Amino acid sequence: MNAEIIAVGSELLLGQIVNTNARFLSQQLANLGINVFFHTVVGDNPERLESAIELAEKRADLIIFTGGLGPTKDDLTKETIARHLGKELVIDEDALTSIELYFKRTNRVMTENNRKQALVLSGAHILPNDHGMAPGMVIEAKDHTYMLLPGPPKELEPMFSQYGCQALSKANLAKEVIVSRVLRFFGIGEAALETEIMDLIDAQSNPTIAPLAGDGEVTLRLTAKHVDGKIAQSLLDNLENTINQRVGSFFYGYDQTSLLEEVMKTLQTRKLTITAAESLTGGLFQQGLTSISGASSVFTGGVVCYSNQVKQEILKVRQETLETHGAVSEQCARELAENATKLFKTDLGISFTGVAGPEELEGKPVGTVFIGIAIKGKPTIVEKLILGGTREANRGRAVKYGCHFLLQLLKESQNAK
Amino acid sequence: MNAEIIAVGSELLLGQIVNTNARFLSQQLANLGINVFFHTVVGDNPERLESAIELAEKRADLIIFTGGLGPTKDDLTKETIARHLGKELVIDEDALTSIELYFKRTNRVMTENNRKQALVLSGAHILPNDHGMAPGMVIEAKDHTYMLLPGPPKELEPMFSQYGCQALSKANLAKEVIVSRVLRFFGIGEAALETEIMDLIDAQSNPTIAPLAGDGEVTLRLTAKHVDGKIAQSLLDNLENTINQRVGSFFYGYDQTSLLEEVMKTLQTRKLTITAAESLTGGLFQQGLTSISGASSVFTGGVVCYSNQVKQEILKVRQETLETHGAVSEQCARELAENATKLFKTDLGISFTGVAGPEELEGKPVGTVFIGIAIKGKPTIVEKLILGGTREANRGRAVKYGCHFLLQLLKESQNAK
Numbered sequence: 001m002n003a004e005i006i007a008v009g010s011e012l013l014l015g016q017i018v019n020t021n022a023r024f025l026s027q028q029l030a031n032l033g034i035n036v037f038f039h040t041v042v043g044d045n046p047e048r049l050e051s052a053i054e055l056a057e058k059r060a061d062l063i064i065f066t067g068g069l070g071p072t073k074d075d076l077t078k079e080t081i082a083r084h085l086g087k088e089l090v091i092d093e094d095a096l097t098s099i100e101l102y103f104k105r106t107n108r109v110m111t112e113n114n115r116k117q118a119l120v121l122s123g124a125h126i127l128p129n130d131h132g133m134a135p136g137m138v139i140e141a142k143d144h145t146y147m148l149l150p151g152p153p154k155e156l157e158p159m160f161s162q163y164g165c166q167a168l169s170k171a172n173l174a175k176e177v178i179v180s181r182v183l184r185f186f187g188i189g190e191a192a193l194e195t196e197i198m199d200l201i202d203a204q205s206n207p208t209i210a211p212l213a214g215d216g217e218v219t220l221r222l223t224a225k226h227v228d229g230k231i232a233q234s235l236l237d238n239l240e241n242t243i244n245q246r247v248g249s250f251f252y253g254y255d256q257t258s259l260l261e262e263v264m265k266t267l268q269t270r271k272l273t274i275t276a277a278e279s280l281t282g283g284l285f286q287q288g289l290t291s292i293s294g295a296s297s298v299f300t301g302g303v304v305c306y307s308n309q310v311k312q313e314i315l316k317v318r319q320e321t322l323e324t325h326g327a328v329s330e331q332c333a334r335e336l337a338e339n340a341t342k343l344f345k346t347d348l349g350i351s352f353t354g355v356a357g358p359e360e361l362e363g364k365p366v367g368t369v370f371i372g373i374a375i376k377g378k379p380t381i382v383e384k385l386i387l388g389g390t391r392e393a394n395r396g397r398a399v400k401y402g403c404h405f406l407l408q409l410l411k412e413s414q415n416a417k
Numbered sequence: 418m419n420a421e422i423i424a425v426g427s428e429l430l431l432g433q434i435v436n437t438n439a440r441f442l443s444q445q446l447a448n449l450g451i452n453v454f455f456h457t458v459v460g461d462n463p464e465r466l467e468s469a470i471e472l473a474e475k476r477a478d479l480i481i482f483t484g485g486l487g488p489t490k491d492d493l494t495k496e497t498i499a500r501h502l503g504k505e506l507v508i509d510e511d512a513l514t515s516i517e518l519y520f521k522r523t524n525r526v527m528t529e530n531n532r533k534q535a536l537v538l539s540g541a542h543i544l545p546n547d548h549g550m551a552p553g554m555v556i557e558a559k560d561h562t563y564m565l566l567p568g569p570p571k572e573l574e575p576m577f578s579q580y581g582c583q584a585l586s587k588a589n590l591a592k593e594v595i596v597s598r599v600l601r602f603f604g605i606g607e608a609a610l611e612t613e614i615m616d617l618i619d620a621q622s623n624p625t626i627a628p629l630a631g632d633g634e635v636t637l638r639l640t641a642k643h644v645d646g647k648i649a650q651s652l653l654d655n656l657e658n659t660i661n662q663r664v665g666s667f668f669y670g671y672d673q674t675s676l677l678e679e680v681m682k683t684l685q686t687r688k689l690t691i692t693a694a695e696s697l698t699g700g701l702f703q704q705g706l707t708s709i710s711g712a713s714s715v716f717t718g719g720v721v722c723y724s725n726q727v728k729q730e731i732l733k734v735r736q737e738t739l740e741t742h743g744a745v746s747e748q749c750a751r752e753l754a755e756n757a758t759k760l761f762k763t764d765l766g767i768s769f770t771g772v773a774g775p776e777e778l779e780g781k782p783v784g785t786v787f788i789g790i791a792i793k794g795k796p797t798i799v800e801k802l803i804l805g806g807t808r809e810a811n812r813g814r815a816v817k818y819g820c821h822f823l824l825q826l827l828k829e830s831q832n833a834k
Contacts, residue, residue: 011629013453014597015444016638018437022458026432036430037465039458041439044627048454055472071608072628073618105784106805111608131806152631154810212433221433276721282707283700286721290699293775293808301727303720304693304703310718310761344727358710391710 002035004060006052008068008077009151010043021066021149021156028160030223032168033178034062044074046083053084057144062168067151069134071113078121078137078148085141088122091115095126095135102133121148127163131155138167177229181236183220183243186259186404188250190218196246200239207239216397252407259403260288266410267298267348275344276302277315277336279327280354280369285399300344305336315339326362328353330370330382337372338380349374350406352398357391369398373405381409419452421477423469425485425494426568427460438483438566438573445577449585450593450642451479461491463500470501474561479585484568486551488530495538495554495565502558505539508532512543512552519550538565544580548572555584594646598653600637600660603676603821605667607635613663617656624656633814669824676820677705683827684715684765692761693719694732694753696744697771697786702816717761722753732756743779745770747787747799754789755797766791767823769815774808786815790822798826 005022012019022039029036038059042052049068056063068077082089096118103110117134120126127136132155137148147164149156185193194201194211197220201209207224222239226232244251253262267274276285283304289295303314308327311317317327317335325331333351341349354369355361367387374380383405387394422439429436439456446453455476459469466485473480485494499506513535520527534551537543544553549572554565564581566573602610607630611618614637618626624641639656643649661668670679684691693702700721706712720731725744728734734744734752742748750768758766771786772778784804791797800822804811 007456010627011638012440013443013456014447014627014638014640015440015442016599016627016629016636017631018435018440019456020435023429023432023435026430028432030431037460037462038469039424039429039436039456041456043454045454052455070630072611074627102805105803107803108606109609111612113611114608131810154632154807158807210428210431210433212428221431223431278700281704282712283695283703283719283721284708285700287698287700287704290721290723291701291809291812295699296723300724301720301722301731302700303718304700304707305718306707306713307717314718314760343731392708395708 001033001062002037002060003029003062003064004038004040004056005036005064005066006049006056007039007041007066007151008044008049009041010045010074012041012067013043020153021151024153024157025064025066025149025160027180028165030178031180032165033225034168044068044076046076046080049076049080050084053081057142060144062145062147064147064149066149066156069117069136069148069150071111071117071133075116078119081146081148082121085121085139085146087139087141089119090122091118092120092126092135093118094128095120095133098128098135099133124148125167127159127167129155129159130162131158136160136164138164177227177232178223178225179229179232179236180221180223181240182255183222183240183251184253184255184257185218185220185247185250186216186252186400188218188247193218193220193247193250197243200242207235209239215393216400252404258288259400259407260285261292263403263406264289264292264295264298266407268294270410270414272348272410273298273300273346274348274350275300275340275346277311277340277349277351278302278304279306279311279336279352280356281352281395281399282306284395285350285352285402288399300346302344303340311336315343326364328355328362328364328368328370330372330384333370333372333382334374334380335372337374337382341374341376347376348406350402352402354385354394354398356394367394369394369401371398371402371405373402373409375409375413378413381405418450418479419454419477420446420479420481421455421457421473422453422481422483423466423473424456424458424483424568425461425466426458427462427491429458429484430460437570438568441570441574442481442483442566442577445582447595447597447640449582450595451585461485461493463493463497466493466497467501470498474559477561479562479564481564481566483566483573486534486553486565486567488528488534488550495536498563498565499538502538502556502563504556504558506536507539508535509537509543509552510535511545512537515545515552516550541565542584544576544584546572546576547579548575553577553581555581593642593644594649595640595642596646596649596653597638597640598657599672600639600657600668601670601672601674602635602637602664602667603633603669603817605635605664606630610635610637610664610667614660617659624652626656632810633817669821675705676817676824677702678709680820680823681706681709681712681715683824685711687827687831689765689827690715690717690763691765691767692717692757692763694757694766694768695719695721696723696728696753696769697773698769698812698815699723701812702767702769702819705816717763719757719761728753732760743781745772745779745781745785745787747789747801750787750789750799751791751797752789754791754799758791758793764793765823767819769819771802771811771815773811784811786811786818788815788819788822790819790826792826792830795830798822
């Protein structure tokens with residue numbers, strides 16, 4: 001079973017957006033045991049789109065289209081496919097109702113061209129759009145399966161996960177099971193990690209090991225194939241054990257988790273609360289934590305203390321500290337973490353102060369970072385880092401290191417019990 | 418002059434990485450006046466790569482390959498192209514020297530397979546790699562131009578900008594200049610905006626108009642072609658004027674700017690300072706603002722007030738307000754904005770309170786949002802929204818609406834002067 005993904009949109013060919021949908025769908029299809037041999041991107045042009053369809057029909061059984069289902073004139077995907085397959089476009093009443101409700105709910109006025117989004121290929125199985133207007137479709141014709149998905153990732157991803165997957169499984173398109181597991185590591189470089197497991201990488205066949213580095217993290221994607229899903233899983237279990245015997249101290253979680261999510265889960269399990277005083281990171285830690293549903297069980301609030309005045313007046317950092325050591329200092333990080341913990345009455349407090357760039361500060365070079373962690377009843381810990389990235393990278397990296405130190409401290413204090 | 422971009426790499430088809438190279442090259446080629454009609458992604462498989470080359474030769478004059486130039490066994494791009502074109506692979510002495518120097522500089526030991534990276538197509542023009550090892554190549558053959566670039570964006574992007582562009586200009590492939598300008602709108606839906614300018618879209622030829630919606634914003638990409646770059650720009654100016662006569666009240670900026678960046682620029686120009694009290698958005702507004710270099714000139718700090726206790730104790734929201742109206746209320750948003758402004762001694766204060774989801778709160782449905790804006794010496798304004806997205810989308814959308822309201826208020830107060 002082979003698939004081809006055809007993304008439709010001139011904005012992709014002009015470089016206005018990146019084709020993240022192809023990535024998402026490729027991952028999902030791999031999990032279903034469906035091979036992807038080609039991605040194609042074609043513009044909003046019916047002739048070129050039709051030539052891409054004809055080509056894909058020669059080399060794939062399943063053709064997935066993304067984009068071009070919107071209300072505007074350059075959205076031509078379903079019209080072109082309808083003509084190609086000799087199908088009618090008909091109004092889908094459920095989709096129309098859902099579109100009308102969407103406009104009511106968001107207090108906006110529906111225009112005539114929004115009705116166009118409720119047009120579907122006659123005979124298609126409809127995939128509801130819970131996050132937008134254009135419905136998706138699956139249709140069997142000419143010995144092929146055609147799936148049409150909307151372009152915006154926020155609509156496409158939940159639609160495929162919730163309804164698209166199921167439609168493919170029902171059509172019994174998936175045969176050998178490919179299972180995949182991502183192991184996430186922080187605090188070790190890609191080359192260093194690879195050196196530790198070089199013999200495993202050299203010997204790989206099933207499961208395979210694919211290392212990938214990015215954003216200061218290293219991941220290993222383990223992928224196993226087997227007709228029996230349970231056996232495929234146990235192949236992954238064995239390989240994971242071998243890997244973690246060597247580099248387990250840097251391992252922090254699986255698949256799509258993040259350091260912040262692991263921090264939140266650990267705090268929830270241990271029934272601990274946390275606050276933050278963020279200078280360098282300007283709220284990045286707190287917004288990351290609160291982006292996770294359920295954060296209110298561990299987080300009550302915190303301060304963004306960008307100026308020295310706020311550090312002094314709100315967080316009671318001593319004037320002497322700022323005058324003698326500066327805001328970017330171990331002492332300041334310590335006071336920020338401790339005083340925030342008192343002010344917000346939490347079990348833990350974390351502080352970030354440093355020089356994000358592009359300019360140096362207080363004579364300290366770009367990339368200098370101090371992270372303070374106060375734990376009620378224990379000595380406060382301050383870690384110093386020298387990071388070498390851009391402003392955005394340094395802020396992001398600082399938050400990740402903060403989480404990494406937090407997780408290690410929580411692990412140690414757990415083990416000490 | 419048409420181009421096709423062929424990305425080679427199974428990691429793309431497995432969804433392990435995103436094809437950002439296609440985006441980068443598309444932008445660059447548009448600037449050179451070269452049309453891109455297709456992107457193709459193919460795995461590390463010589464037969465399928467050759468079929469992709471044959472196809473591209475039918476539909477493009479310039480074929481750009483990315484990836485597959487590395488030292489490992491699955492890097493097959495140049496070998497496959499050499500066979501396809503009937504060319505030899507020969508060692509390029511400059512490239513070999515550069516690779517040897519790279520290993521010396523990074524204190525690493527050069528292995529035999531790294532020599533493979535110095536192999537180039539006989540007769541090719543070499544593009545030096547200043548950020549890695551594999552050199553790029555440009556070769557003319559069979560009435561086509563073939564360009565080979567390395568896969569890592571950190572190597573590909575500077576190589577193309579520094580050497581690739583020039584090689585194409587020399588080959589005189591770039592004739593017409595294509596200029597492009599993105600107009601950004603907020604507060605109007607894609608369909609509504611299109612209705613307003615339908616006649617312009619119907620009549621488009623040069624410049625063209627491409628609407629794109631995403632994340633609650635709508636952009637129009639205007640693209641003009643002309644042999645004279647100045648004339649191309651004036652074609653864009655004229656069209657922009659016509660569009661903004663109709664929907665200018667929703668326009669907020671050009672190209673890669675953001676609502677937050679426009680807020681910051683406006684505050685800087687007006688010499689105003691701002692603080693924030695964020696419940697719903699958990700620091701998203703503040704971290705966005707501080708992600709922009711220079712934020713300290715307009716922002717001193719703020720509070721993330723996630724729990725009611727923090728709203729009361731730190732931001733002095735009255736108990737009566739929370740008991741009578743709840744935290745998600747006009748009254749609470751008003752007090753948060755006003756009290757934050759006092760606490761942080763700023764000219765403006767913005768507050769966000771609401772129900773991000775997935776669960777309702779205080780009997781108020783998911784997506785209910787109140788945004789308060791306090792301006793010193795003026796009556797505080799509170800806007801209510803009902804958003805219809807996921808937790809993450811609602812938080813992001815709330816910040817954008819906050820910026821939108823701020824910009825409108827600042828514009829009005831400017832006009833009133």
